[in-house]
Amino acid sequence: MSKFLKYLDDCFPKVCGVQVVGAWEQKRKTKPENYCWRCGITMPSQGITEMGCAFCKNKKFNWDGCYRLGNYQKPLKDWIWQLKYHKEGIWGNYFGRILGQHISSHQRFEKEQPRIVCPVPLHFIHRFARGFNQAKEIGNGLAKGIGCDCVDLLKRHRKTKKQATLRNLKERKENVRGAFKSRGANVTGSSIYLVDDVKTTGATINECAKILRQMGAMKIYAVVVATAEPRARDSPNAENPIPQKD
Secondary structure (H helix, E strand, C coil): CCHHHHHHHHHCHHHHCHHHHHHHHHHHHHCCCCECCCCCCECCHHHCECCECCCCCCCCCCCCEEEEEEECCCCHHHHHHHHHHCCCCHHHHHHHHHHHHHHHCCHHHHHCCCEEEEECCCCHHHHHHHCCCHHHHHHHHHHHHHCCEECCCEEECCCCCCHHHCCCHHHHHHHHCCCEEECCCCCCCCEEEEEEEEECCCHHHHHHHHHHHHCCCCEEEEEEEEECCCCHHHCCCCCCCCCCCC
16 A cells, blocks of 8 residues: 555545545546546547537637646545645645646657646745645646656736635636736746646636746646536626635
8 A cells, every 4th residue: 555545544534545546546547537638628529629629619728738637526626625725735746646647648748848847826925824835736746747847937926816706707817817927937948737726717727828928838738636617607797606716
């Protein structure tokens, strides 16, 4: 038994012990979920084309593709919660390692050089309150898995409202507009793996990717643990809150 699984079995036997994690990993191997290579939502293979899927093919993104582990639902939802709100940093390394295995299995991976992992930054006030940046924890694990560096390329220089408190996509886009800036690194010609824990509407990732593109990145891939499935409320005119991302 690995140290990671032993740790989980000792600390969280009912929520995420050996049997739960093992069953989830086995399911991923034997019955992998099809998802859109462009936006990351669950989609049958016949619904995915070179333009994306029905949900994203007419949308403009600042990233070039998306990697993910699964939907934002149990058990992933519980494990992300353990990472973010119970400060169980070992989950970040675990998620990053599994994402690394997933990414390196894709044919396009070998063509993406040089590679840099970049976490979506938290504002220093939020980072101080939480004690760490969950995206950085995941990014460190991913960087080890694919053999590159995890670098803080971006800074969140403006404190924003929590995305989870906002009602729709339009408000989320406005909330993060201009919130990020470059730290001045030269990434010209690089393939960037932009890491976050959850992708809901994609507003935060898209704004970060815009800055990376301006910095000279050749390819940008959104890399997340989980994606939330789109709903009617994700439209710019929706009125209901979307309970997900910081």
